[in-house]
Amino acid sequence: MRKILLIISREYLSRVKKKSFWILTIVVPLLLAGLYAVPIYLALRPHEKTTVLVVDDTKLFDGAFKSSKEISYQYAGSVDYAQRRLEEEDSVTAVLYIPARETTIPGDAFLYYKGKVPPADLQSDVSEQLQSHIRTIILQDVHGITQEEFDQVNATKIKVHTKDLETGKDGFLEVKMAIGLVLGLIIFFVVLMFGGQVMTGVSEEKTSRIVEVIVSSVKPFQLMMGKVIGIGLVGLTQFALWIILSMVGLVGIQAANPELFEAAKARQNMTEIATKGTDAVEQMQALNDAPVVTELIQGLTAINFPLIIAMFLIYFVLGYFFYATLFAGVGALVDSDTNAQQFSLPVTIPLMLVMIMMPAIINEPTGSLSTWLSFIPFTSPVAMMIRIPFGVPAWQAAVSIALLLLFVPLNTWIAGRIYKRGILLYGKKITYRDIFSWFKKK
Amino acid sequence: MLQVEHVTKTYGDFYALRDVSAEVTTGHIFGLLGPNGAGKSTLIRIVNQILQADEGTIVFDGHPIRQSDVENIGYLPEERGLYKKMKVGEQAMYLARLKGLSQSEAEKRLHWWFRHLEIDTWWNRKVEELSKGMQQKVQFVTTVLHNPKLLIFDEPFSGFDPVNATLLKKEILRLRDEGATVIFSTHNMSSVEEICDDIALINHAEVVLSGNVKEIRQSYRKNLYHIEARHSDDNSIALPSGFEVKNANDEKGLYVADVSLPSSASSNDLLSALMPQGQVTALQEILPSMNDIFIEAVSQ
Numbered sequence: 001m002r003k004i005l006l007i008i009s010r011e012y013l014s015r016v017k018k019k020s021f022w023i024l025t026i027v028v029p030l031l032l033a034g035l036y037a038v039p040i041y042l043a044l045r046p047h048e049k050t051t052v053l054v055v056d057d058t059k060l061f062d063g064a065f066k067s068s069k070e071i072s073y074q075y076a077g078s079v080d081y082a083q084r085r086l087e088e089e090d091s092v093t094a095v096l097y098i099p100a101r102e103t104t105i106p107g108d109a110f111l112y113y114k115g116k117v118p119p120a121d122l123q124s125d126v127s128e129q130l131q132s133h134i135r136t137i138i139l140q141d142v143h144g145i146t147q148e149e150f151d152q153v154n155a156t157k158i159k160v161h162t163k164d165l166e167t168g169k170d171g172f173l174e175v176k177m178a179i180g181l182v183l184g185l186i187i188f189f190v191v192l193m194f195g196g197q198v199m200t201g202v203s204e205e206k207t208s209r210i211v212e213v214i215v216s217s218v219k220p221f222q223l224m225m226g227k228v229i230g231i232g233l234v235g236l237t238q239f240a241l242w243i244i245l246s247m248v249g250l251v252g253i254q255a256a257n258p259e260l261f262e263a264a265k266a267r268q269n270m271t272e273i274a275t276k277g278t279d280a281v282e283q284m285q286a287l288n289d290a291p292v293v294t295e296l297i298q299g300l301t302a303i304n305f306p307l308i309i310a311m312f313l314i315y316f317v318l319g320y321f322f323y324a325t326l327f328a329g330v331g332a333l334v335d336s337d338t339n340a341q342q343f344s345l346p347v348t349i350p351l352m353l354v355m356i357m358m359p360a361i362i363n364e365p366t367g368s369l370s371t372w373l374s375f376i377p378f379t380s381p382v383a384m385m386i387r388i389p390f391g392v393p394a395w396q397a398a399v400s401i402a403l404l405l406l407f408v409p410l411n412t413w414i415a416g417r418i419y420k421r422g423i424l425l426y427g428k429k430i431t432y433r434d435i436f437s438w439f440k441k442k
Numbered sequence: 443m444l445q446v447e448h449v450t451k452t453y454g455d456f457y458a459l460r461d462v463s464a465e466v467t468t469g470h471i472f473g474l475l476g477p478n479g480a481g482k483s484t485l486i487r488i489v490n491q492i493l494q495a496d497e498g499t500i501v502f503d504g505h506p507i508r509q510s511d512v513e514n515i516g517y518l519p520e521e522r523g524l525y526k527k528m529k530v531g532e533q534a535m536y537l538a539r540l541k542g543l544s545q546s547e548a549e550k551r552l553h554w555w556f557r558h559l560e561i562d563t564w565w566n567r568k569v570e571e572l573s574k575g576m577q578q579k580v581q582f583v584t585t586v587l588h589n590p591k592l593l594i595f596d597e598p599f600s601g602f603d604p605v606n607a608t609l610l611k612k613e614i615l616r617l618r619d620e621g622a623t624v625i626f627s628t629h630n631m632s633s634v635e636e637i638c639d640d641i642a643l644i645n646h647a648e649v650v651l652s653g654n655v656k657e658i659r660q661s662y663r664k665n666l667y668h669i670e671a672r673h674s675d676d677n678s679i680a681l682p683s684g685f686e687v688k689n690a691n692d693e694k695g696l697y698v699a700d701v702s703l704p705s706s707a708s709s710n711d712l713l714s715a716l717m718p719q720g721q722v723t724a725l726q727e728i729l730p731s732m733n734d735i736f737i738e739a740v741s742q
Contacts, residue, residue, distance in 0.1 A: 003540055006536065006539055006540055007540075010536055014525075014527070014528065204525075205525075208523040208524065208525065208526055209519075209521040209522055209523030210522075210523045210524055210525055212492070212517075212519040212521055212522065213517070213518075213519060213522060213523075213537065213581075213584070213585075214537070214540065215490075215492050216490045216491075216492060216512060216515070216517040216519070217512055217513075217537070217540035217541050218540060219509070220492070424487070424492065426521050437454060
């Protein structure tokens with residue numbers, strides 16, 4: 001027991017002391033924080049004001065262009081005058097020229113700029129305003145529809161809200177999909193990454209020939225388990241650091257943008273708006289420019305993070321042991337990097353398979369494919385983590401975890417057997433036939 | 443110290459060891475000899491409890507061997523290495539502690555050994571920065587550090603440069619004198635003659651010859667003698683019929699030859715045949731080398 005602790009601590013410390021461990025520890029939360037912060041920043045950043053001079057030869061668009069926070073439309077009489085201002089004034093970004101045509105309905109418009117490229121949303125704004133005004137003209141002048149009727153049609157906007165009647169909570173299915181996807185990817189990568197570290201660690205010991213010295217002091221099984229546990233602890237340490245750093249980052253973002261979260265919460269509860277008064281209403285309107293962001297934030301606040309973290313830890317530990325032991329067995333068969341592929345492929349294929357099926361699982365998280373994949377121990381860690389944000393019946397989680405608990409010792413036994421024989425076979429090409437023969441009864 | 447009793451080990455249909463027995467006496471240097479693939483390494487791994495025998499027992503220090511005995515064994519395998527990325531001192535500490543030494547004891551002994559072998563400046567260097575010869579010194583230290591009662595060296599001199607090999611030999615003899623029992627496994631016969639007290643010769647998984655080196659060489663004696671004799675210029679030396687002369691050389695009145703005697707004759711007969719013909723300056727029995735014995739034993 002004391003010796004296995006020595007092995008665990010060496011495996012753990014030698015990895016935690018590496019620079020790459022700390023780089024990964026810092027970079028991953030930064031990336032996550034970036035994913036979270038960038039859309040918020042983009043939605044809220046102050047835009048540079050763009051001024052457009054409109055030269056309308058058709059005379060159809062008098063007062064039709066509505067300026068917004070970002071774009072200011074000013075009417076100019078002639079192309080020459082507008083062009084001069086574009087050249088002389090820095091604040092003028094572009095000139096919109098709508099030439100007159102034989103027919104009443106203009107076909108093309110031109111946006112002139114000089115050197116400084118106008119923002120992409122200017123072009124879409126111009127085209128939208130042009131089209132919408134033309135539509136108004138056609139409907140009102142040609143078909144005789146009144147302004148009120150027209151506004152009514154235009155105001156039609158339907159948003160689909162999802163709600164689970166069982167829990168009475170809003171669905172936020174899109175947010176859950178995103179979280180499920182992220183969780184599935186994370187568990188896939190960490191199992192592969194730390195499992196892979198076990199494999200290379202074992203094969204390094206074999207190729208450097210230190211292994212025989214060590215197994216003359218401890219049993220091969222102790223060495224294998226020491227390595228698997230030590231690297232697993234490295235993984236858990238990495239998570240703990242990731243979670244702590246992410247929390248710090250999240251609190252930081254909240255502190256920097258308090259109005260964002262206030263407003264998001266307010267929108268969830270309509271009565272709060274009244275009590276908060278006009279302030280909250282204004283904030284809400286500001287946020288209407290970025291509905292995706294508020295939806296995301298609302299969705300995030302609606303998700304049970306403690307449950308997700310707890311399930312993640314369970315599935316990481318079990319999924320890791322399930323695969324790391326197999327990877328240890330594979331590592332023991334490898335005498336050089338060249339033949340690693342041959343033996344690691346059967347272990348990685350189930351993981352790859354569940355990656356391919358990820359969209360299908362997300363599309364139908366409670367479907368039979370998803371349910372089965374979240375039972376089979378080879379795929380359950382990834383499949384179950386994708387399903388968790390959508391809510392998983394307790395009995396299904398229990399079956400899935402129980403099956404993993406059953407298979408982990410079995411895998412350990414199989415791997416231990418392969419490991420014991422494999423690590424001391426130097427310079428000999430090991431075949432699958434050899435491996436099967438190790439499991440034959442004498 | 444160590445008794446190997448009727449040990450058999452098979453891999454499928456292949457016998458790695460077949461009913462092997464041997465006895466290693468306390469304080470002796472024991473040579474485990476045999477060609478590559480004879481089963482030496484398998485036997486050594488069984489003694490180290492890395493492998494388990496299918497049949498037979500190993501008795502260590504009077505009791506059937508158990509896992510805790512590894513702390514009284516120092517083993518330098520034929521295929522040996524170190525963690526490349528680890529620092530020398532850290533690594534030696536780790537290996538020492540795996541052998542059951544406490545932190546402080548391991549540190550104390552390591553510093554002694556590092557000074558003794560003049561490698562104490564390497565403590566904080568990574569193994570990959572060391573030359574192969576340097577790594578071998580570190581490996582040797584970690585093998586003997588826990589003062590094991592039994593030292594096992596599998597092909598110890600393969601890969602060692604001559605300087606290190608000499609140093610190793612010297613240190614091994616010193617440890618033997620201090621009471622350690624040593625097992626050498628090698629296919630290089632000449633290296634054992636001078637230092638081994640006893641041997642066991644393994645070929646094709648079986649012991650073909652075992653016992654005390656001197657006794658074995660005596661029992662394989664061929665009644666062969668090396669002679670040197672001075673004689674006057676006008677006569678040459680002639681030996682009675684039945685005496686077979688090999689490698690004779692007669693120059694400037696000095697006759698040098700190896701003589702194979704008939705089984706009925708003794709060295710005294712050779713001497714009395716020579717004495718009337720000249721002045722005998724040397725007469726020495728030639729005992730067969732272990733290599734000759736090995737080849738003869740294997741070909742039987």
